[in-house]
Structures are given as structure tokens and as C-alpha cells.
Amino acid sequence: xxxxxxxxxxxxxxxxxxxxxxxxxxxxxxxxxxxxxxxxxxxxxxxxxxxxxxxxxxxxxxxxxxxxxxxxxxxxxxxxxxxxxxxxxxxxxxxxxxxxxxxxxxxx
Numbered sequence: 001x002x003x004x005x006x007x008x009x010x011x012x013x014x015x016x017x018x019x020x021x022x023x024x025x026x027x028x029x030x031x032x033x034x035x036x037x038x039x040x041x042x043x044x045x046x047x048x049x050x051x052x053x054x055x056x057x058x059x060x061x062x063x064x065x066x067x068x069x070x071x072x073x074x075x076x077x078x079x080x081x082x083x084x085x086x087x088x089x090x091x092x093x094x095x096x097x098x099x100x101x102x103x104x105x106x107x108x
């Protein structure tokens with residue numbers, strides 16, 4: 001594929017999710033970070049996030065602030081989020097999954 005033509009699936013506050021019309025790759029922008037996924041990896045990422053809770057998975061950081069570290073499907077990329085940021089992302093991902101299902105139904 002020579003180019004991607006992303007369609008916006010969800011745009012909410014500092015969260016944007018797109019999907020390329022041609023190759024199907026998912027682009028997720030949250031805050032100042034942007035990560036792309038295959039559709040399968042995005043589904044896995046959503047399942048992973050859904051199973052986490054801030055209370056059970058946070059770590060104290062050097063500055064004395066508790067954060068949760070989120071792995072991505074990119075070995076060198078992790079997110080560190082405060083509790084409010086984590087739950088906002090979790091909610092946006094749940095909405096995004098629902099919107100992707102609707103998108104798929106409309107495309108077929």
C-alpha cells in the first residue's frame with residue numbers, strides 16, 4: 001500500500017482513533033502519544049487494558065506520584081499514566097471497540 005487514508009472512528013477530548021480505509025491499520029492518539037496497531041493487535045491491547053486496574057497495577061515513580069505502566073505491541077513503547085488518565089483511556093477504548101463494530105457493520 002502506497003498510502004493510508006485514515007477515517008476517524010472516535011474523537012473525544014485528547015483521544016483519537018482512526019482506521020485506514022485501505023490497509024485497516026488502527027491509529028491511536030492519546031495525549032501527546034500516537035501508536036499504530038494491526039486490527040488484531042489493537043483488539044489484544046484493548047483486552048489487556050480491560051483486565052488492568054489502577055489499584056492493582058500501579059507503581060510509585062521517582063517523583064512520588066503513582067502511575068500505571070502500559071505495555072504496547074511495540075517493544076520500546078510504554079505509556080505511564082496517572083489514575084485519571086488510565087481510566088479515561090480505558091473508557092475511550094471501550095467506546096472505540098463499540099464504534100469499530102458499528103463501522104464494520106456499515107462497511108459490510
